[in-house]
Amino acid sequence: MKKHLLAALSLLIGVGSFAQNTPVNTVLLGQRTYTADLNDVWGYEDGNGNEYALVGVRNGFSVVDVTVPSNPVEQFFIPGSNSTWRDIKTYDHYAYVMHDFSSSPSNNGLLIVDLDSMTNPTFQFIYPKAIINTVEDSATRSHNLWIDENGVLYIFGADVGLGGALMFDLTNDPWNPSFLGMYNSSYLHDGFARGDTLWGAALGNGMVVSDVTNKSQPAFRAQWNTPSTFAHNCWPSDDNQTIFTTDEVSSGYIAAYDVSDFSNVSETDRFRVVPNNQTIPHNAHVLGNFVVTSYYTYGLHILDAQDPTWLIEVGSYDSSPLSGDGYDGAWGAYPYLPSGNILITDIQEGLFIFEANYTPAARIYAFVEDSVTGLPLPAAKVYLQADNDSVALDPVDAGFRRAKIGSFGDSAFVSLANYHPIATTFNYQGGVVDTVVFKMLPIDFSVEEGDVNALSLAPNPAKDFTLITAPRALADGDVRIMDMNGKLLYTEAWTSNSNTHKVALNLPEGLYIVEVQSGQTTWTHKLVKH
Structure with missing residues (x-):
C-alpha cells in the first residue's frame, strides 16, 4: 500500500489530477x-x-x-x-x-x-444479421452489449425492430455470431443476462425482466419503474435476489430491489451521493457485497450492499474537475481485473487505474426501552460520543441506526426524565449488522425485596457480576437466573458451605429473576443488568 501511495503521489504531481473531494479507501495508481x-x-x-x-x-x-x-x-x-x-x-x-x-x-x-x-x-x-418477423435486417449501431456465461451476445438498443435485445451465439464461431432471437417488446438502453433471465433497463419504461430460455420467444417475467423513471443500467447480486439500478438523471439514485419473487418486486433502499447536489450516476457494477459505480462529475464510487435495505458509501475518488449535473466526467468502470485494480474512463481526463480497499461497513440498529415493561421510550435523549451528536429516535419504536466504515468502539449516553441515566459502550464491527438495546430503569422501581431472611444482591443494578448473599451458609444448593417470562437462562451449583456466591453476568441488559434453592427452601430476588 505504501509503495502504491508513493507512486500515486508522484503521478498526481506529474499529471495534475483535479480530484475535488478527499479520496475514501482508494488510491490512484496510474492515469493515461x-x-x-x-x-x-x-x-x-x-x-x-x-x-x-x-x-x-x-x-x-x-x-x-x-x-x-x-x-x-x-x-x-x-x-x-x-x-x-x-x-x-x-x-x-x-x-x-x-x-x-x-x-x-x-x-x-x-x-x-x-x-x-x-x-x-x-x-x-x-453487420450482425437478425430476422424479425421473417424479415432480415442488420444491426449497424447499438447502445450497449452484454455477453453471458453461456457465450450469448446481447446487443441492446440497436437499429433493428424496437431496439430491444438481439441475441447471438458466439460458441460455434466467435468471428461469425449466429442469430438466436430478439426481445422486441420495448427499447432496451442496457441490460444484463444470467442463466435464462434477461434484465433490461428500458429508460422511461422502467426495468423489464424476461425469461429467455427460448431465445426466439422471450417470456415476460416482471416490470417496474425506478425512482426517477429513467432506468439506465442494471446489475444483479451474485445470488440473483437483488438487482441494482441507476437513473441517469440529475440527483439520480442507485436503487436496490428485492427480486426474489417476480410477482412482488419491492424497492429495499435507494442512495445518492449527496442529496440534491445534481450528480448523475451512470454505470453500476456488482462485486460481491459491493456496488462499484461511475458517476459523471464525481468519479469512482463504492457502496457496501451486504444489507440491501441499507446501502452505505465506503469508497470514492473524484476523477473530474467538474461538479454538478451534466454528462461529463466518469463514464465507465471495470472492477473485475484479477489484481483487484479498478479501471475508470473519464470522458475528458482519460483512463484511471485505482487500488481500492473494500472496507465493509459496520451497521448498528439501536433501540431505547423501559427495562421493566419493555415498552419503547421515544422521548429519550441519546448522545453518541464518536459523532458528537444527539440522535433523533423513531417516534414509534424509539429506534435509530448508524453505519461506519471499519470497526471501533463508541460510547452512548441515554437520559430521560424519571429514569436512571445510562452511560455505556458498544462496538461497530465491519461487515456486521448488529442490534443494540438501551434498557432504562425507572427511578421509582425498587429491587429491594424480602426481610432479613431473604437474599441480597450487590451490586444491583449490576454490570459484570453480582454477589448473592443468602441468610445462612448453604451446604448445597443451586443458582438459577430467569427472564421475566420464567425462561431459564443460567444455572450452576451454589458455593458449598458458604453464604455468598459470585455470579458473572454474561447477559444482555434487562430485568431478571435470581433464584437460589437449597433443600426445601427457595429464595428469589429481582436483578437489573446494565
Whole structure:
C-alpha cells in the first residue's frame, strides 16, 4: 500500500489530477490521457497474467496494458466512426465493440478483435444479421452489449425492430455470431443476462425482466419503474435476489430491489451521493457485497450492499474537475481485473487505474426501552460520543441506526426524565449488522425485596457480576437466573458451605429473576443488568 501511495503521489504531481473531494479507501495508481474524449471501458487478462484496459474512444477502440498501473502503455488503436457512445465486452480472447449514433457518414456495425496478439491484432467489422418477423435486417449501431456465461451476445438498443435485445451465439464461431432471437417488446438502453433471465433497463419504461430460455420467444417475467423513471443500467447480486439500478438523471439514485419473487418486486433502499447536489450516476457494477459505480462529475464510487435495505458509501475518488449535473466526467468502470485494480474512463481526463480497499461497513440498529415493561421510550435523549451528536429516535419504536466504515468502539449516553441515566459502550464491527438495546430503569422501581431472611444482591443494578448473599451458609444448593417470562437462562451449583456466591453476568441488559434453592427452601430476588 505504501509503495502504491508513493507512486500515486508522484503521478498526481506529474499529471495534475483535479480530484475535488478527499479520496475514501482508494488510491490512484496510474492515469493515461487521450486527445479524444472517452466513453466506456472493459478489462481483459491474457494467458500470461498481463492485464489490459479495453477503452472506448470517440473515434475508435484503444487497448492499454495496465499490468504496471503506474505506466499504462497503449498496445494498439483501431479507428472507428466518430460516436459519443462505444461499448465493449469480451468472450474468450475476443473483444466485441459497438457504437451508437455516429457523426460519420456511416456506422461501423460490430467490431470483433482477436486479443491473442497485442502487436498485430486481427479484427473485422461486421453487420450482425437478425430476422424479425421473417424479415432480415442488420444491426449497424447499438447502445450497449452484454455477453453471458453461456457465450450469448446481447446487443441492446440497436437499429433493428424496437431496439430491444438481439441475441447471438458466439460458441460455434466467435468471428461469425449466429442469430438466436430478439426481445422486441420495448427499447432496451442496457441490460444484463444470467442463466435464462434477461434484465433490461428500458429508460422511461422502467426495468423489464424476461425469461429467455427460448431465445426466439422471450417470456415476460416482471416490470417496474425506478425512482426517477429513467432506468439506465442494471446489475444483479451474485445470488440473483437483488438487482441494482441507476437513473441517469440529475440527483439520480442507485436503487436496490428485492427480486426474489417476480410477482412482488419491492424497492429495499435507494442512495445518492449527496442529496440534491445534481450528480448523475451512470454505470453500476456488482462485486460481491459491493456496488462499484461511475458517476459523471464525481468519479469512482463504492457502496457496501451486504444489507440491501441499507446501502452505505465506503469508497470514492473524484476523477473530474467538474461538479454538478451534466454528462461529463466518469463514464465507465471495470472492477473485475484479477489484481483487484479498478479501471475508470473519464470522458475528458482519460483512463484511471485505482487500488481500492473494500472496507465493509459496520451497521448498528439501536433501540431505547423501559427495562421493566419493555415498552419503547421515544422521548429519550441519546448522545453518541464518536459523532458528537444527539440522535433523533423513531417516534414509534424509539429506534435509530448508524453505519461506519471499519470497526471501533463508541460510547452512548441515554437520559430521560424519571429514569436512571445510562452511560455505556458498544462496538461497530465491519461487515456486521448488529442490534443494540438501551434498557432504562425507572427511578421509582425498587429491587429491594424480602426481610432479613431473604437474599441480597450487590451490586444491583449490576454490570459484570453480582454477589448473592443468602441468610445462612448453604451446604448445597443451586443458582438459577430467569427472564421475566420464567425462561431459564443460567444455572450452576451454589458455593458449598458458604453464604455468598459470585455470579458473572454474561447477559444482555434487562430485568431478571435470581433464584437460589437449597433443600426445601427457595429464595428469589429481582436483578437489573446494565
